[in-house]
Amino acid sequence: EPEVTQTPSHQVTQMGQEVILRCVPISNHLYFYWYRQILGQKVEFLVSFYNNEISEKSEIFDDQFSVERPDGSNFTLKIRSTKLEDSAMYFCASSEVPGYNEKLFFGSGTQLSVL
Amino acid sequence: DQQVKQNSPSLSVQEGRISILNCDYTNSMFDYFLWYKKYPAEGPTFLISISSIKDKNEDGRFTVFLNKSAKHLSLHIVPSQPGDSAVYFCAARRVSSGSARQLTFGSGTQLTVLP
Numbered sequence: 001e002p003e004v005t006q007t008p009s010h011q012v013t014q015m016g017q018e019v020i021l022r023c024v025p026i027s028n029h030l031y032f033y034w035y036r037q038i039l040g041q042k043v044e045f046l047v048s049f050y051n052n053e054i055s056e057k058s059e060i061f062d063d064q065f066s067v068e069r070p071d072g073s074n075f076t077l078k079i080r081s082t083k084l085e086d087s088a089m090y091f092c093a094s095s096e097v098p099g100y101n102e103k104l105f106f107g108s109g110t111q112l113s114v115l
Numbered sequence: 116d117q118q119v120k121q122n123s124p125s126l127s128v129q130e131g132r133i134s135i136l137n138c139d140y141t142n143s144m145f146d147y148f149l150w151y152k153k154y155p156a157e158g159p160t161f162l163i164s165i166s167s168i169k170d171k172n173e174d175g176r177f178t179v180f181l182n183k184s185a186k187h188l189s190l191h192i193v194p195s196q197p198g199d200s201a202v203y204f205c206a207a208r209r210v211s212s213g214s215a216r217q218l219t220f221g222s223g224t225q226l227t228v229l230p
Contacts, residue, residue, distance in 0.1 A: 035218075041222075043204065043206075044220070056217055101166070
């Protein structure tokens with residue numbers, strides 16, 4: 001079964017450093033997402049992306065965050081200057097078509113630890 | 116943000132019995148609801164969904180019930196199996212509004228099915 005793949009599975013970085021989290025969505029999917037889950041908290045929406053542009057973003061997704069689809073397969077989340085509070089599990093997701101009963105397929109996540 | 120609430124952090128059930136997981140929401144604009152299952156070290160996996168025009172949706176051992184007037188939904192698993200042991204997330208979406216993409220998640224319920 002096709003799946004969303006994320007790399008790396010774990011990322012440790014120093015506060016203030018830039019990190020790039022990588023995702024390969026399912027090949028025929030058109031909508032892409034990033035969610036995150038801080039330890040002990042809910043899964044939170046960060047951003048959605050379609051047709052090479054952001055279609056929706058949350059308050060969390062400030063100027064320190066950016067997303068890109070640099071080629072036909074990868075979808076990346078960049079955090080320019082990481083903060084301690086950015087430590088979380090980051091999930092990439094994709095869906096085939098938008099619509100009422102849109103189903104998101106999630107990757108296994110990247111655990112980001114900011115020291 | 117308490118728009119979607121799962122008040123039971125954990126539930127234990129004997130194998131073969133029914134598991135009932137509950138979810139409440141406060142935002143009356145939500146019109147589509149989903150349940151996701153999550154195993155450790157994996158991303159959430161879609162399980163079943165229901166639109167606000169229905170009060171029940173069934174898929175094999177899984178049934179979701181929606182009570183719009185009470186703003187409550189529940190997931191029934193029968194019969195429960197040890198492999199169902201996971202964290203179950205309730206999620207909601209406002210399809211009819213402009214922010215159709217993002218899901219709002221509950222905090223999750225850890226289901227343990229005892230053999």
